[in-house]
Amino acid sequence: MNTEATCPALLIAAPSSGQGKTTVVAALARLLARRGWRVRVFKCGPDFLDPFWHQLASGAPVHNLDLWMTGEADVRARLHAAAQEADVILIEGVMGLHDGTPSAADLARLLGIPVLAVVQVGAMAQTLGALAHGLRRYKQESAGRLPWAGVLGNGVASEGHAALLRESIEPPGDWLGHLPKSEAMHLPERHLGLVAAHELGQAEALARLDAAADLLAATPLGALSLHDWRARWAVAFSPPAADAVPPLLAGLTVAVARDAAFAFIYPANIETLQALGAQVAFFSSLGGDALPACDAVWLPGGYPELHAAALAARTDLRDQLHAHAAAGKPIWAECGGMMALFDELVTADGGTHAMWGLLPGRVCMQKKLAGLGMQHWAPPVAGAEPLRGHTFHYSRCETPLAPIAHTQPAAGSARRGGETVYAGGPRGNVRASYFHAWFASSPQAAAALFSSDLGHLSSGNLDS
Missing domain, CATH: 3.40.50.880 (Class I glutamine amidotransferase (GATase) domain)
Incomplete structure (x- = not known):
C-alpha cells in the first residue's frame, strides 16, 4: 500500500567522528529492544562495521542510507518499510552532523527526522551550549529549520560537571542527559574501524552492549516511554514510486x-x-x-x-x-x-x-x-x-x-x-x-x- 507510515525516529549525530555516537546508538537500540520494543537501526553513509553492532543490539537487519550513494528513493523506501513494522527507528549519522555533501543534516531536513546530538564533553563545560546552538542553527537561513531532539553529553567527569553542561543548554528540555566517562562506552577498534561484533563472540559483544545500555537507562533519554517517543518524535514516512528490477540474472x-x-x-x-x-x-x-x-x-x-x-x-x-x-x-x-x-x-x-x-x-x-x-x-x-x-x-x-x-x-x-x-x-x-x-x-x-x-x-x- 502506498500510504504514509508513521513511526518515532531519531537521527543520532555528533560534531565530528570519535564522539561516541556508534556506541550510543547501539546502546539505545539494546536498551529499547530489552524492553520488547521493535527497533530498526540504519547507518548513514558507507559503513560495514557499525551495522554489525546495531544488528546485534536491535535483533533486526541494518541498512545504509545516503542521499548520494543509495539515493533518495532508496532511502525513502527503506524508512517507509521500517516504519510499517517498527516501534522506533534509529539512524546513526556519519562523521559530523554537517559534514559531506549531502550531509546527515540534509537527510534530517529532507525527511523531518529529529536530531539527537551526542557530544564528547570531557574537555568542555558551558561551551557545550554554544556548540549545540551552532549545530542546530547552522545554515538555517539558507537550508531551513533542522528538526531537533536535544543533546546528550558523553564522557562526563562528575555530577558537578554534568550540572554545568545541563545549565548551558537552551531550552532546558533539550538536555537529554549525560553518560559518564567509562570503559563501557568504548567498543574495540582496529585500522578500518570497529572490530565486528561477531568477532568477539555473541556473549562478550552483548555484555558490552548491556553495560552501555545500563548507563543510558539512567538518563532522561533512557527513561522515556514509547508514548513519550511517539509524542515527541513521530515522523510520517511516504513511500516513493518503485521501479521494477529486471530479472537479468534469472536462472543464475x-x-x-x-x-x-x-x-x-x-x-x-x-x-x-x-x-x-x-x-x-x-x-x-x-x-x-x-x-x-x-x-x-x-x-x-x-x-x-x-x-x-x-x-x-x-x-x-x-x-x-x-x-x-x-x-x-x-x-x-x-x-x-x-x-x-x-x-x-x-x-x-x-x-x-x-x-x-x-x-x-x-x-x-x-x-x-x-x-x-x-x-x-x-x-x-x-x-x-x-x-x-x-x-x-x-x-x-x-x-x-x-x-x-x-x-x-x-x-x-x-x-x-x-x-x-x-x-x-x-x-x-x-x-x-x-x-x-x-x-x-x-x-x-x-x-x-x-x-x-x-x-x-x-x-x-x-x-x-
Missing part, C-alpha cells in the same frame, strides 16, 4: 564469500542480486567450504590481511576459482576480495603470503590510509545508470595489469582520483577493484558484473 547462481575475511557485504547488495533473479549461495573461505556450483562469484571486501595464512592454505579453493575463471565464468572482487586474488599479500609486519594467483602482482599493507571517499563507475551497459559506492583501504597493489577503467570521485569527495578497475584471468573475466559498489544504485550495471558475456567490458575506454 552467484556464489558469495562470507566469513571473517570477506565480511563487508551490504545486505542491500544481496537483495539486489535476488531481485535480479539470481540464486545466492554463500561459502566460507575460512570454514573450508568448497566453491559452490555457480555461474558467477562475488568476493566482497573484508580483512584478508588478518587471515592471510589461512587463505594461503586454501589451495583447493584457489584451484576451484582458477577452474571457474578458465570456464569463462565471471568473478567480481572488491577491495579485500581483490587482495586475495593477487599472487602475494604482504602484511603490515612484512610477512609475505602466497594468495590465489588469478591476478599477477601483489598487494602490500601500509600504515597510511590509501583510499577514502565516494566513487562512481559506469560500465558500458546500454541504458544503465553508473554504479555508486565508495573506497576505503590501507593497502596498495603492484601489478603489470593495465587498467580497464577508473572510477570517478563524487563531487565534493575528499579523494581527487578514482580507483583502478582491473581485468584478469584467462579470458579477462576476473574483474577487481578497491571500489565497493552499491548494487541497487544501478541493477543493470551490477548484473553485467555477473553476466557470462563480459567481453565487451574489456575493450575501449571504460572510464566513467
Whole structure:
C-alpha cells in the first residue's frame, strides 16, 4: 500500500567522528529492544562495521542510507518499510552532523527526522551550549529549520560537571542527559574501524552492549516511554514510486564469500542480486567450504590481511576459482576480495603470503590510509545508470595489469582520483577493484558484473 507510515525516529549525530555516537546508538537500540520494543537501526553513509553492532543490539537487519550513494528513493523506501513494522527507528549519522555533501543534516531536513546530538564533553563545560546552538542553527537561513531532539553529553567527569553542561543548554528540555566517562562506552577498534561484533563472540559483544545500555537507562533519554517517543518524535514516512528490477540474472547462481575475511557485504547488495533473479549461495573461505556450483562469484571486501595464512592454505579453493575463471565464468572482487586474488599479500609486519594467483602482482599493507571517499563507475551497459559506492583501504597493489577503467570521485569527495578497475584471468573475466559498489544504485550495471558475456567490458575506454 502506498500510504504514509508513521513511526518515532531519531537521527543520532555528533560534531565530528570519535564522539561516541556508534556506541550510543547501539546502546539505545539494546536498551529499547530489552524492553520488547521493535527497533530498526540504519547507518548513514558507507559503513560495514557499525551495522554489525546495531544488528546485534536491535535483533533486526541494518541498512545504509545516503542521499548520494543509495539515493533518495532508496532511502525513502527503506524508512517507509521500517516504519510499517517498527516501534522506533534509529539512524546513526556519519562523521559530523554537517559534514559531506549531502550531509546527515540534509537527510534530517529532507525527511523531518529529529536530531539527537551526542557530544564528547570531557574537555568542555558551558561551551557545550554554544556548540549545540551552532549545530542546530547552522545554515538555517539558507537550508531551513533542522528538526531537533536535544543533546546528550558523553564522557562526563562528575555530577558537578554534568550540572554545568545541563545549565548551558537552551531550552532546558533539550538536555537529554549525560553518560559518564567509562570503559563501557568504548567498543574495540582496529585500522578500518570497529572490530565486528561477531568477532568477539555473541556473549562478550552483548555484555558490552548491556553495560552501555545500563548507563543510558539512567538518563532522561533512557527513561522515556514509547508514548513519550511517539509524542515527541513521530515522523510520517511516504513511500516513493518503485521501479521494477529486471530479472537479468534469472536462472543464475552467484556464489558469495562470507566469513571473517570477506565480511563487508551490504545486505542491500544481496537483495539486489535476488531481485535480479539470481540464486545466492554463500561459502566460507575460512570454514573450508568448497566453491559452490555457480555461474558467477562475488568476493566482497573484508580483512584478508588478518587471515592471510589461512587463505594461503586454501589451495583447493584457489584451484576451484582458477577452474571457474578458465570456464569463462565471471568473478567480481572488491577491495579485500581483490587482495586475495593477487599472487602475494604482504602484511603490515612484512610477512609475505602466497594468495590465489588469478591476478599477477601483489598487494602490500601500509600504515597510511590509501583510499577514502565516494566513487562512481559506469560500465558500458546500454541504458544503465553508473554504479555508486565508495573506497576505503590501507593497502596498495603492484601489478603489470593495465587498467580497464577508473572510477570517478563524487563531487565534493575528499579523494581527487578514482580507483583502478582491473581485468584478469584467462579470458579477462576476473574483474577487481578497491571500489565497493552499491548494487541497487544501478541493477543493470551490477548484473553485467555477473553476466557470462563480459567481453565487451574489456575493450575501449571504460572510464566513467
